[in-house]
Amino acid sequence: MSLSPSAQKICDVAVKHFARFGYDASSLAAIAEGAGMRKPSLYAHFAGKDALFLQVLEIALDEEKVVARTSLAAQGGPADVPGDGYLSGLQERYDGSPHFQFLLRTVYAPPVAMREQIIDKYRGYESELRSAFMESLEPSLAEDRANLLTEAFLGVVDSLQVELIYNSPQTFEVRRDAMCRMLGAFAAASAQPGS
Amino acid sequence: MSLSPSAQKICDVAVKHFARFGYDASSLAAIAEGAGMRKPSLYAHFAGKDALFLQVLEIALDEEKVVARTSLAAQGGPADVPGDGYLSGLQERYDGSPHFQFLLRTVYAPPVAMREQIIDKYRGYESELRSAFMESLEPSLAEDRANLLTEAFLGVVDSLQVELIYNSPQTFEVRRDAMCRMLGAFAAASAQPGS
Amino acid sequence: MSLSPSAQKICDVAVKHFARFGYDASSLAAIAEGAGMRKPSLYAHFAGKDALFLQVLEIALDEEKVVARTSLAAQGGPADVPGDGYLSGLQERYDGSPHFQFLLRTVYAPPVAMREQIIDKYRGYESELRSAFMESLEPSLAEDRANLLTEAFLGVVDSLQVELIYNSPQTFEVRRDAMCRMLGAFAAASAQPGS
Amino acid sequence: MSLSPSAQKICDVAVKHFARFGYDASSLAAIAEGAGMRKPSLYAHFAGKDALFLQVLEIALDEEKVVARTSLAAQGGPADVPGDGYLSGLQERYDGSPHFQFLLRTVYAPPVAMREQIIDKYRGYESELRSAFMESLEPSLAEDRANLLTEAFLGVVDSLQVELIYNSPQTFEVRRDAMCRMLGAFAAASAQPGS
DNA sequence: CATGAATGAGACTTCATTCAT
DNA sequence: AATGAATGAAGTCTCATTCAT
Numbered sequence: 001m002s003l004s005p006s007a008q009k010i011c012d013v014a015v016k017h018f019a020r021f022g023y024d025a026s027s028l029a030a031i032a033e034g035a036g037m038r039k040p041s042l043y044a045h046f047a048g049k050d051a052l053f054l055q056v057l058e059i060a061l062d063e064e065k066v067v068a069r070t071s072l073a074a075q076g077g078p079a080d081v082p083g084d085g086y087l088s089g090l091q092e093r094y095d096g097s098p099h100f101q102f103l104l105r106t107v108y109a110p111p112v113a114m115r116e117q118i119i120d121k122y123r124g125y126e127s128e129l130r131s132a133f134m135e136s137l138e139p140s141l142a143e144d145r146a147n148l149l150t151e152a153f154l155g156v157v158d159s160l161q162v163e164l165i166y167n168s169p170q171t172f173e174v175r176r177d178a179m180c181r182m183l184g185a186f187a188a189a190s191a192q193p194g195s
Numbered sequence: 196m197s198l199s200p201s202a203q204k205i206c207d208v209a210v211k212h213f214a215r216f217g218y219d220a221s222s223l224a225a226i227a228e229g230a231g232m233r234k235p236s237l238y239a240h241f242a243g244k245d246a247l248f249l250q251v252l253e254i255a256l257d258e259e260k261v262v263a264r265t266s267l268a269a270q271g272g273p274a275d276v277p278g279d280g281y282l283s284g285l286q287e288r289y290d291g292s293p294h295f296q297f298l299l300r301t302v303y304a305p306p307v308a309m310r311e312q313i314i315d316k317y318r319g320y321e322s323e324l325r326s327a328f329m330e331s332l333e334p335s336l337a338e339d340r341a342n343l344l345t346e347a348f349l350g351v352v353d354s355l356q357v358e359l360i361y362n363s364p365q366t367f368e369v370r371r372d373a374m375c376r377m378l379g380a381f382a383a384a385s386a387q388p389g390s
Numbered sequence: 391m392s393l394s395p396s397a398q399k400i401c402d403v404a405v406k407h408f409a410r411f412g413y414d415a416s417s418l419a420a421i422a423e424g425a426g427m428r429k430p431s432l433y434a435h436f437a438g439k440d441a442l443f444l445q446v447l448e449i450a451l452d453e454e455k456v457v458a459r460t461s462l463a464a465q466g467g468p469a470d471v472p473g474d475g476y477l478s479g480l481q482e483r484y485d486g487s488p489h490f491q492f493l494l495r496t497v498y499a500p501p502v503a504m505r506e507q508i509i510d511k512y513r514g515y516e517s518e519l520r521s522a523f524m525e526s527l528e529p530s531l532a533e534d535r536a537n538l539l540t541e542a543f544l545g546v547v548d549s550l551q552v553e554l555i556y557n558s559p560q561t562f563e564v565r566r567d568a569m570c571r572m573l574g575a576f577a578a579a580s581a582q583p584g585s
Numbered sequence: 586m587s588l589s590p591s592a593q594k595i596c597d598v599a600v601k602h603f604a605r606f607g608y609d610a611s612s613l614a615a616i617a618e619g620a621g622m623r624k625p626s627l628y629a630h631f632a633g634k635d636a637l638f639l640q641v642l643e644i645a646l647d648e649e650k651v652v653a654r655t656s657l658a659a660q661g662g663p664a665d666v667p668g669d670g671y672l673s674g675l676q677e678r679y680d681g682s683p684h685f686q687f688l689l690r691t692v693y694a695p696p697v698a699m700r701e702q703i704i705d706k707y708r709g710y711e712s713e714l715r716s717a718f719m720e721s722l723e724p725s726l727a728e729d730r731a732n733l734l735t736e737a738f739l740g741v742v743d744s745l746q747v748e749l750i751y752n753s754p755q756t757f758e759v760r761r762d763a764m765c766r767m768l769g770a771f772a773a774a775s776a777q778p779g780s
Numbered sequence: 781c782a783t784g785a786a787t788g789a790g791a792c793t794t795c796a797t798t799c800a801t
Numbered sequence: 802a803a804t805g806a807a808t809g810a811a812g813t814c815t816c817a818t819t820c821a822t
Contacts, residue, residue, distance in 0.1 A: 006781080021307055024219035028817065040819080041782050049817065107361055109304030112216055119361050151373035159354035166302055166314050178346035182381040189380055201806075223792065235794080236807050244792070396802075411697055414609035418796065430798080431803050439796065497751055499694030502606055509751045541763035549744035556692055556704045568736035575774055576767040591785075613813065625814080626786050634813070 003055075007045040010035045015056045019102035023053055023111040050114065057106060060099035061121055065128045067093065067100075072132040081184040083133050083153050087160060091172055094164045104161055130154060138191070145190045156183050198250075202240040205230045210251045214297035218248055218306040245309065252301060255294035256316055260323045262288065262295075267327040276379040278328055278348050282355060286367050289359045299356055325349060333386070340385045351378050393445075397435040400425045405446045409492035413443055413501040440504065447496060450489035451511055455518045457483065457490075462522040471574035473523055473543050477550060481562055484554045494551055520544060528581065535580045546573050588640075592630040595620045600641045604687035608638055608696040635699065642691060645684035646706055650713045652678065652685075657717040666769040668718055668738050672745060673765075676757050679749045689746055715739060723776065730775045741768050 003011065013034035017026040028049055032039045046052040071086040081087070094100055103122075110118040133153050137146050156179045163175050198206065208229035212221040223244055227234045241247040266281040276282070289295055298317075305313040328348050332341050351374045358370050393401065403424035407416040418439055422429045436442040461476040471477070484490055493512075500508040523543050527536055546569045553565050588596065598619035602611040613634055617624045631637040656671040666672070679685055688707075695703040718738050722731050741764045748760045 105304050109300050152377045155354040155374045158357040159350040162353040162357050179350045182347045186377040495694050499690050538763050542767045545744040545764045548747040549740040552743040552747050569740045572737045572771040
């Protein structure tokens with residue numbers, strides 16, 4: 001379950017390469033060099049490039065699940081915008097976490113041979129995100145309302161994650177503001193019984 | 196400006212390869228074969244892999260701009276959800292257009308050497324989408340309201356485009372429904388003077 | 391015998407390429423471009439790369455023969471150093487004549503497939519140089535003395551030509567001075583009957 | 586500093602190819618085959634074609650420096666012709682040493698991208714040759730005389746080296762004889778105080 | 781656990797050349 | 802006389818992978 005120090009080091013380097021260049025344009029030679037060893041030494045720790053990639057994916061997903069749960073549970077009082085804690089931290093998280101960058105690139109452009117595998121794993125993460133969000137909602141909310149709101153929230157998340165990739169922090173902030181207002185309004189309306 | 200038949204054929208094949216495998220995993224040999232010629236013949240039409248890629252990008256962006264303008268202008272009567280014509284056609288469009296698939300993959304995971312170039316070009320497209328949407332809004336809408344609504348609309352677009360990539364049509368429909376409802380509600384609220 | 395204007399232009403460009411890059415590293419595409427046409431157009435004027443090369447060689451040799459004859463015949467009065475007119479003009483000639491540069495490179499490093507052919511042709515030039523020099527000598531000089539002096543002169547020529555290739559004009563001048571002094575002394579000694 | 590057996594083998598094969606065909610017409614495939622391995626294996630030993638070439642150049646220069654020093658120091662008694670030991674061995678050396686052949690071809694027709702680098706290195710060799718020659722001269726010789734004689738000697742060397750490339754051993758012998766006589770006479774005259 | 785050496789496969793690209801137009 | 806298109810051959814180089822040490 002737990003990785004040796006060398007394997008850890010390799011993963012740390014690999015995640016950055018995969019995040020920046022993608023699977024195909026990342027070379028094991030470069031990763032090995034970054035990890036302070038030669039190419040063949042990688043094979044003492046991983047069965048091959050695919051295995052390394054999947055290992056990194058596992059790590060990134062685990063980390064992201066924790067982050068999602070934590071940020072969504074952190075809401076103390078009643079927030080105007082549900083999930084705001086998560087949404088507001090996205091930019092900072094993206095900038096600081098190669099794992100998150102890796103995850104986004106990997107989901108949006110998976111290496112074709114592992115596509116199904118990757119998307120399946122990502123669905124697990126999304127499902128985690130979904131439950132964490134639902135648990136943060138008022139229990140009084142009707143189920144169909146809650147489902148709809150959750151779906152909208154996940155859409156907002158996707159929208160902002162994409163924004164992270166190809167826009168500047170300033171542009172992101174504008175977009176985030178708009179999306180959060182819309183989501184907040186939607187949540188408020190959902191809370192009212194008659195609508 | 197206009198391409199020779201051979202160059203056209205090459206682009207047609209290339210866009211599918213780039214859309215499916217990405218830049219790095221697409222091989223000129225495979226593209227040449229698909230176009231019914233040998234590898235070196237490509238160089239009679241394009242300076243290299245990069246030039247071919249950028250040409251394909253240009254074509255895809257041009258096509259997409261037309262689609263965006265057309266779908267957004269098509270609204271006859273007053274729609275409950277602004278931009279609904281565009282949003283509702285997304286799945287069908289994605290399934291039928293390699294150019295659209297190519298565009299999304301390219302923006303979300305650009306080859307690192309052309310990243311800036313690609314994103315710049317994409318911004319031109321987004322800006323086109325933005326104006327087309329704004330022109331479809333009621334002229335009576337206050338400017339700041341219109342801006343906010345537009346920003347939200349673009350977010351919804353991003354959100355749904357991402358969904359196209361890694362989810363099934365069924366799941367997409369659920370998400371689209373949720374996002375459209377939320378957007379519709381936001382638009383309705385924006386139309387009311389006091390809020 | 392005489393070349394069409396286009397063929398002339400091609401040769402003019404080709405000689406510079408061959409002189410600078412050598413046969414193998416010169417590309418017909420580059421030569422064609424320099425001549426203001428496309429690659430296949432060259433074949434309307436020359437059977438192929440080899441034929442073009444040999445044509446250029448012919449031109450260069452013809453030109454060089456004239457130069458040799460002229461410089462060696464130009465001696466008005468009795469010079470201290472035989473052939474001095476030729477030797478003193480070498481640097482200037484080298485700098486100004488792509489044909490001369492081409493000739494030296496071609497003789498010292500001929501493309502292996504045409505080696506014999508090239509060297510044979512060059513021998514013709516050397517023989518021309520030889521007779522021109524001998525004719526410039528005092529007729530009173532004994533034949534064996536004249537032969538020896540001529541051989542030495544040709545050696546000096548080779549020595550200075552090499553110097554042109556890999557040394558600066560300053561260094562060349564030093565070398566030329568030394569060689570000319572030596573040759574002059576040798577000539578003076580040869581003129582004395584008893585030695 | 587010292588090369589592995591495989592790297593040695595590669596250099597041994599490469600020097601012959603480079604000497605015979607020149608840099609551009611030598612193919613790594615042929616060199617690899619000659620060394621008993623496949624093309625990509627070369628890259629385990631050299632960074633690329635250029636690096637291999639420069640390594641071979643280094644080896645050739647080292648070897649040649651030793652030869653020069655040795656032949657020039659070998660003179661026991663007072664020779665009529667200074668440096669005669671070196672000059673007389675040239676033909677034999679040329680025939681037997683691919684490194685020497687390589688060196689001459691490389692200096693006379695360097696690949697244009699490495700021209701400066703190559704010529705610089707060659708100057709180091711020439712300078713070695715120069716000092717070795719000067720040390721072999723009578724210490725009583727005046728400095729300016731010694732310098733002049735040395736310059737003439739280097740010229741003679743150049744002249745004979747060129748002869749090696751494009752002439753037969755018979756022709757070489759004639760040329761060598763003439764040059765040595767001239768040099769010998771020049772040396773004798775230099776030794777006399779009044780001149 | 782690490783690596784030097786080797787390799788089959790395949791990448792992009794350039795080349796000289798041909799041919800129909 | 803010129804050229805756009807096409808191509809077989811070959812170029813250098815990178816890749817992920819294996820194996821003996």
